[in-house]
Amino acid sequence: MEATIEVTGLRKRFGQVTALDGMSFTVTPGRVTGLVGPGGAGKSTAMRVILGLDVPDEGRALVGGRPYRALRRPLCHVGALLDAGALQPGRTGRDHLLWLARSHGLPARRADEVIERAGLGAKARRRAGRYSPAVRQRLGLAAALIGDPPVLLLDEPFTGLDAGGVAWLRGLLRELAGEGRAVLVSSPLMSELEDTAGHVIVVGRGAVVADAAVAELVEAASRGRVALRTPAREEAMTALAHAGATVAVTGPDTLTVAGLAAERVTALLGRRKVPFSGVAAHRATLEEAYMELTRQAAQPGAGS
Amino acid sequence: MTAATTPYRSRVSGGRDGFAQALRAEWTKFRSVRGWVVTVAGAGALLVLVVLLTAGTNVATCGRGDVEEPCPGPVLGPGGRAVEDRFYFVHQPLDGDGVITVRVTSMSGRIRRPDPVGLVPGVMPWAKAGLMIKESAEQGAPYAAVMVTGAHGVRMQHGFTEDVAGRPGGVSAAAPRWLRLARSGDTVTGYESADGRQWTTVGTARLEGLPRTVRIGLFAASPGDLTVGHGALAGNTEERFTEVTAVMDQVGVRGAGTGGAWKQDDIGVSYEPDGTPHHAGGLSRSGGTFTVTGVGEIGPRLEGMTAQNTLTGTTPALVVVIVIGALFVTSEYRRGLIRTTLTAMPRPGRVLLAKATVIGGVVFAAGLAGAAAAVPAGLRLLRDNGNVILPVGALTEARLIAGTAALLALSAVLALGLGALLRRGVAAVIAALALVVLPYALATASVLPDTASAWLLRLTPAAAFAVQQGLPEYPQVTHYYSAAGGFYPLPPWAGVAVLGGYAALAVGLAAYRMRRGDA
Numbered sequence: 001m002e003a004t005i006e007v008t009g010l011r012k013r014f015g016q017v018t019a020l021d022g023m024s025f026t027v028t029p030g031r032v033t034g035l036v037g038p039g040g041a042g043k044s045t046a047m048r049v050i051l052g053l054d055v056p057d058e059g060r061a062l063v064g065g066r067p068y069r070a071l072r073r074p075l076c077h078v079g080a081l082l083d084a085g086a087l088q089p090g091r092t093g094r095d096h097l098l099w100l101a102r103s104h105g106l107p108a109r110r111a112d113e114v115i116e117r118a119g120l121g122a123k124a125r126r127r128a129g130r131y132s133p134a135v136r137q138r139l140g141l142a143a144a145l146i147g148d149p150p151v152l153l154l155d156e157p158f159t160g161l162d163a164g165g166v167a168w169l170r171g172l173l174r175e176l177a178g179e180g181r182a183v184l185v186s187s188p189l190m191s192e193l194e195d196t197a198g199h200v201i202v203v204g205r206g207a208v209v210a211d212a213a214v215a216e217l218v219e220a221a222s223r224g225r226v227a228l229r230t231p232a233r234e235e236a237m238t239a240l241a242h243a244g245a246t247v248a249v250t251g252p253d254t255l256t257v258a259g260l261a262a263e264r265v266t267a268l269l270g271r272r273k274v275p276f277s278g279v280a281a282h283r284a285t286l287e288e289a290y291m292e293l294t295r296q297a298a299q300p301g302a303g304s
Numbered sequence: 305m306t307a308a309t310t311p312y313r314s315r316v317s318g319g320r321d322g323f324a325q326a327l328r329a330e331w332t333k334f335r336s337v338r339g340w341v342v343t344v345a346g347a348g349a350l351l352v353l354v355v356l357l358t359a360g361t362n363v364a365t366c367g368r369g370d371v372e373e374p375c376p377g378p379v380l381g382p383g384g385r386a387v388e389d390r391f392y393f394v395h396q397p398l399d400g401d402g403v404i405t406v407r408v409t410s411m412s413g414r415i416r417r418p419d420p421v422g423l424v425p426g427v428m429p430w431a432k433a434g435l436m437i438k439e440s441a442e443q444g445a446p447y448a449a450v451m452v453t454g455a456h457g458v459r460m461q462h463g464f465t466e467d468v469a470g471r472p473g474g475v476s477a478a479a480p481r482w483l484r485l486a487r488s489g490d491t492v493t494g495y496e497s498a499d500g501r502q503w504t505t506v507g508t509a510r511l512e513g514l515p516r517t518v519r520i521g522l523f524a525a526s527p528g529d530l531t532v533g534h535g536a537l538a539g540n541t542e543e544r545f546t547e548v549t550a551v552m553d554q555v556g557v558r559g560a561g562t563g564g565a566w567k568q569d570d571i572g573v574s575y576e577p578d579g580t581p582h583h584a585g586g587l588s589r590s591g592g593t594f595t596v597t598g599v600g601e602i603g604p605r606l607e608g609m610t611a612q613n614t615l616t617g618t619t620p621a622l623v624v625v626i627v628i629g630a631l632f633v634t635s636e637y638r639r640g641l642i643r644t645t646l647t648a649m650p651r652p653g654r655v656l657l658a659k660a661t662v663i664g665g666v667v668f669a670a671g672l673a674g675a676a677a678a679v680p681a682g683l684r685l686l687r688d689n690g691n692v693i694l695p696v697g698a699l700t701e702a703r704l705i706a707g708t709a710a711l712l713a714l715s716a717v718l719a720l721g722l723g724a725l726l727r728r729g730v731a732a733v734i735a736a737l738a739l740v741v742l743p744y745a746l747a748t749a750s751v752l753p754d755t756a757s758a759w760l761l762r763l764t765p766a767a768a769f770a771v772q773q774g775l776p777e778y779p780q781v782t783h784y785y786s787a788a789g790g791f792y793p794l795p796p797w798a799g800v801a802v803l804g805g806y807a808a809l810a811v812g813l814a815a816y817r818m819r820r821g822d823a
Contacts, residue, residue, distance in 0.1 A: 055820075086639050104316075110316060
């Protein structure tokens with residue numbers, strides 16, 4: 001089976017609320033794809049539609065070319081973590097994995113293998129009701145991996161993890177993608193995916209706002225901006241603004257200039273005798289790129 | 305764009321995802337929650353516990369005057385069945401084959417009405433008089449008889465439960481009825497005739513192992529007059545004295561051993577403390593005319609306790625298994641676990657069928673174990689407390705035990721279906737209780753008219769309680785056949801089928817809803 005997710009023109013309304021408004025994207029194998037957007041943007045609904053849990057009003061979602069409900073042995077095609085808290089409190093983590101294994105005729109050994117991979121250890125034999133949020137996330141990942149699937153759908157897997165857990169999960173996601181799997185990870189925070197995702201799909205109001213490689217996004221957000229270091233911030237701002245540039249204060253002695261090339265900035269400041277100690281092309285963070293995109297999406301008629 | 309990598313292939317192989325796997329998954333879910341396992345086992349234990357706790361309150365004592373004594377056991381008839389065997393018998397010995405013929409010219413009687421009316425003339429519809437061949441004059445001895453009844457025409461009866469109708473109509477001096485009873489080996493045949501020349505067969509009875517020497521003669525019996533209370537006395541019954549007097553002539557007996565003196569016995573009569581018989585029958589002869597007066601009934605005994613009375617724990621156990629049945633699915637909705645279930649097993653119908661099989665199976669097993677222990681333990685305790693126990697036979701006892709397990713199991717499945725349909729534990733439990741327990745409680749509490757109770761027990765899932773009926777209904781035996789008394793309108797397994805239909809409907813609707821909508 002081709003390890004891809006294809007989502008085409010999904011529309012879904014819950015009463016008056018439009019959850020999905022023509023969402024389309026493709027997830028390809030071998031990399032971590034981030035699905036990013038604010039709460040209510042449609043990330044979780046899209047994932048539920050892909051898994052056949054919610055029925056879209058329009059459009060379709062295919063995994064490896066087939067609707068999820070038509071898959072034989074679905075856990076061996078797609079592993080999902082939707083809600084790590086969805087556990088029966090009286091059941092141990094291992095028994096949770098065991099019933100999942102049994103549903104596909106897999107041996108109990110498989111449960112122990114994923115316990116190992118998710119780093120659950122002896123906690124797997126305790127009742128799930130006593131798990132910390134971090135342990136629940138690890139159990140959810142173990143459950144997603146039970147069928148050793150080529151496609152993974154993880155809804156906000158970083159939630160509840162401490163710094164160590166976040167680092168561990170980033171490593172695991174890169175490793176899983178490196179094995180050739182398609183890994184779709186949703187998050188409300190772009191920063192969580194900064195070093196992990198090779199590709200991001202930014203969604204807002206039920207539709208895709210941007211769908212690009214991380215490098216391209218950063219490039220687009222950085223284009224035409226100049227970072228300037230100067231002890232005379234006020235004078236520099238006045239001079240540049242008079243020349244028609246947009247200037248933003250980014251620190252006590254740093255400014256970001258948009259609308260003027262670097263050579264024109266240095267020439268202008270030299271003429272006006274404004275001191276400065278450095279001019280460089282500005283490199284935006286992924287977070288900035290995201291903020292930019294979601295701001296555009298929030299304005300009617302604007303888009304990317 | 306990142307360069308495309310070789311797509312990953314799952315290295316987990318050899319698995320399948322059919323119904324057997326779904327069943328195994330749901331079984332793993334059930335057994336891995338200790339609270340559920342303990343609760344289902346507890347439902348089975350409740351069956352035993354409740355009867356042990358409540359049977360102790362059923363203490364019966366009998367007395368003669370002021371002296372208390374153990375109650376006598378029931379009279380046992382052929383096959384160990386408890387029987388009523390009380391009538392007036394005028395008889396002779398018969399060795400081997402023989403025939404007796406008689407002409408009945410009149411039937412009259414008396415019925416006691418509530419004070420201050422007292423005794424009034426009248427014949428009970430099932431008062432009977434005629435001819436009988438009986439193994440001995442002992443109570444419970446096998447017999448066959450042909451008779452005229454008060455309102456049900458000529459009948460041929462034998463073995464205390466069997467009844468065949470002959471020609472309808474009563475008797476009078478102007479229109480007498482001839483009866484004939486003939487023995488050939490262990491076969492007894494009854495005939496009737498309007499004129500003593502043209503005979504019609506009424507019925508034939510085979511009395512297995514009938515000895516060579518038996519008793520042959522005339523008999524009369526009249527069952528008590530049953531009134532059922534209304535209003536505040538609803539469900540209470542009162543039985544008042546009646547007797548029948550039949551005039552019979554043209555008596556002819558043929559066969560070895562006959563022809564001697566007539567012997568008369570008031571079979572099964574009880575005695576007052578002073579030694580006089582209580583409501584005695586009697587015989588007066590005038591030449592060839594026999595006037596026989598009899599009191600009592602010849603038939604199955606229906607007053608008393610049976611294995612049915614040991615299943616009092618069914619209702620509490622039912623409440624427990626309904627809660628578990630609903631929880632088995634609503635707990636998944638409550639915690640969002642249903643989404644994990646449906647990603648692992650995307651066919652809702654298959655999931656629900658697997659869940660129903662698991663919960664039905666475990667509840668059936670617990671119910672079977674509980675009922676199998678409750679029946680013998682309860683019967684022993686009731687008997688030790690002096691209660692009259694009417695044996696129902698091993699097959700019926702097995703049906704009561706297996707049927708109670710089925711009633712519990714199907715109710716749990718119904719609750720499961722309602723749980724999947726309503727997705728709320730409390731709502732599902734209330735709905736299941738309203739469908740199963742409430743109609744049963746209403747129908748058996750003597751608060752509704754009998755016809756309303758009967759309809760509840762036909763149309764609602766509570767119909768399945770019919771499987772617990774210990775004794776059958778007999779049209780020829782006067783008895784208050786009410787739900788409160790343990791008699792149900794549907795045959796045992798038909799009642800279970802009604803409940804099964806409701807359970808299947810609930811599960812089917814839930815599967816339909818799950819397939820159509822969002823999880």
